[in-house]
Amino acid sequence: MSRRLLSENSLLAKIARGVRSPSAGKIPRATAGVASRLALGLGDDAALFRPSRDCETILTCDWFLQGTHFLPDKHPADSVGWKCLARAVSDIAAMGGTPRCFLLSLALPDSSTGSWLDAFLRGLRRAEKHFDCMLAGGDTTRRHEILINVTVIGEVPAGRALRRDGAQAGDLLYVSGVLGEAERGLRLLRARKKTMSRDSHSRSPKDPRLQKHLYPEPRLALGELLGKRRIATAAMDLSDGLSSDLPRLCAASGVGARIDAAKLPVPAISLGTRAARHHAKRAHGEDALLLALHGGDDYELLFTVPKRKELQVPPSFLGVPLTAIGEITATRKILLVGTGPQASALKPGGWDPFR
């Protein structure tokens, strides 16, 4: 890897070239789409954003730190670029909103300002285009480790945001997609003996089981559907794992929940040879349930729907399954049924950096 020393000005210029953004100091007049909302992008003291009439502005930020959220020798740099934006955009999806622009705070060692940064910016640019969410500004500094913080600005029609505090006893509890796939991908990645080579910053691993961990897909269209049509009474995204996140939704709404283990959309089983199938099936079945209950990083939506609106929830939306996994209860307990003769309390077992 070439080792380049960049001044802060040069680094900013490289980032500005690497991603879409209104040129420093220029108002992009008569440009279409998101760019027309950015009155001023990189290159001034701050960015200027023109809010839409009758919309509320959604504000969210997320850490993405070397060692805590990614491992430079395991995670390709373009996955780091994609995922740092995707995670923050997922909070916009959870509010039923549309992402508009983002701020990137980046702290880098000198040794990462060459090919690592190039690959990082490629992943970020792909995410930027995919989410139609443009780089508006940020801050850079030198550091012995790679530190990333992303702020995303989104919009939602006033009064239509999906919140955590609207769930009512009797509502059905849904999740999108399959739970636990990202955690399984992380385990596969950790178990790999060979670390990523220095030239493979941008080569994404071919193994499809790693895709959800490396390149998560926030459920933006689903969030918009649930909010605009007033289908959901409450929603949040699953970032730390169902067992950690569901109590937060319930606490905000002042309710409890009962989950049916048999209904959870768990990762698909790949059992290998027929001979090993019996034992593997049993072991994997339990493992898949634990992954779905406690695995983090899925960025699926967890949402509640009144029973009278059950038919408004399709079995899948844009290819993503929507599954009723239980019900909201008046008693403030989080219970799991279907794993034994009696319901058991579901304890938070997901990601908590402070545990």
Next chain:
Amino acid sequence: MSRRLLSENSLLAKIARGVRSPSAGKIPRATAGVASRLALGLGDDAALFRPSRDCETILTCDWFLQGTHFLPDKHPADSVGWKCLARAVSDIAAMGGTPRCFLLSLALPDSSTGSWLDAFLRGLRRAEKHFDCMLAGGDTTRRHEILINVTVIGEVPAGRALRRDGAQAGDLLYVSGVLGEAERGLRLLRARKKTMSRDSHSRSPKDPRLQKHLYPEPRLALGELLGKRRIATAAMDLSDGLSSDLPRLCAASGVGARIDAAKLPVPAISLGTRAARHHAKRAHGEDALLLALHGGDDYELLFTVPKRKELQVPPSFLGVPLTAIGEITATRKILLVGTGPQASALKPGGWDPFR
């Protein structure tokens, strides 16, 4: 210092108690001031902000990192709390805007979640009140070092933002306040043998020469005056030092500048005994000029004014001197006059984390 282990939920609750914010999950109906703009604060996936009609939204973020931007054994925790918000608010002042709310990303070692965090939150709360800028959300995680990132959201009437790219040849170049005082304060602080005791997280040093370094005061009222009355053609805040920041304003505007060393508002001289005065005066005079040219962290405003509007700039505003230090030129050079028989090129000598 008591050592407490907090879960992420508990840490969020502590932060929410420590600063003003709409209660988690509640819309503050019929509340006055900034709070009424926050439809949703801490406790959901993201914050909701109601933008003002006919205003543009200003977006800015800033790193504030242990070891890079502050030293835990030298800087009181309440200064860290004040300054991490003040620095980002200064970018809002530089745009001629009004701060509205902010997001706090905080990564902490377990050992800092006790008295250090208490004092940090006291400083942050003072800044929050002083700038009328409310905590709207954020992200927390555990880390071996203290990492802070602050995003500030501000507003400015559409089309009235102060930008860097409007300076014209012939404009007068002004600065607010005195330049170099913060850098001198940092040097005094570094030179102190005794490190801050663990109990002194919140006791601010009495030495007035340290105030500007520890508790900078963004020039919000001045920025608003310059923008609303259309006095300034360009503006920015001085965070890295005049010699590093002025070239950025000039590059954005496609101009150069000539600064008169004799006009620079340098730190006041405290010369001690009469006997030592002659030598000290000479040495200090040079030092004061270098501090004013290259010292960072002042958070004063640098702005340009057409000559015909010279009389609209008062000699001081709300107790802060406003000084014409030179002129914008058509040739794209940054020149310093008054230090020798000829004008010399002013080289960037301020703060650059990548140099």
